[in-house]
Amino acid sequence: MRGQRVGLVLAVATVMLSGCVSAPSPFDRARTPEDTVPAVAVKYVEQGDPGTSRYQGTADGHDLYLLRGTGEMQVCLVYTDGTADGSLSACSGGARLGMSTPNRSEFEVQLAGFTDKPAEGQVQLSPWVRQTSQR
Numbered sequence: 001m002r003g004q005r006v007g008l009v010l011a012v013a014t015v016m017l018s019g020c021v022s023a024p025s026p027f028d029r030a031r032t033p034e035d036t037v038p039a040v041a042v043k044y045v046e047q048g049d050p051g052t053s054r055y056q057g058t059a060d061g062h063d064l065y066l067l068r069g070t071g072e073m074q075v076c077l078v079y080t081d082g083t084a085d086g087s088l089s090a091c092s093g094g095a096r097l098g099m100s101t102p103n104r105s106e107f108e109v110q111l112a113g114f115t116d117k118p119a120e121g122q123v124q125l126s127p128w129v130r131q132t133s134q135r
Helices: 001-018
Strands: 054-059 062-068 075-080 089-090 096-102 106-112 129-133
Touching: 001 106, 075 096, 075 106, 089 096
Parallel strands: none
Antiparallel strands: 054 062, 062 075, 075 089, 096 106, 106 129
């Protein structure tokens, strides 16, 4: 009987602790100078806070940044080559976001982090950003 109680207590404690641990967020770490979105691209961010940007990687000669959303938006993705013509952003009110670029590259954001491996042809840029289609 005592062994069953100990097992039950351990099982309950495990469930309780697993509910308290959240997945790491791209916004958990302190910002660095590399995290700053170029000024030319900031003007395209309508529903995100540029002061929260975090650099995620480079694809197709463009840098990608995640930002906390504002208002009803939770997250934004900025795609920029440092020029006005080569910059765009997209925001989502959920924890997932998809973005297509004019050059037909596609990106996916998962704020909880990806738990699976990228499919063939996909590129994992960070734990939270994946290029799903390349030009």
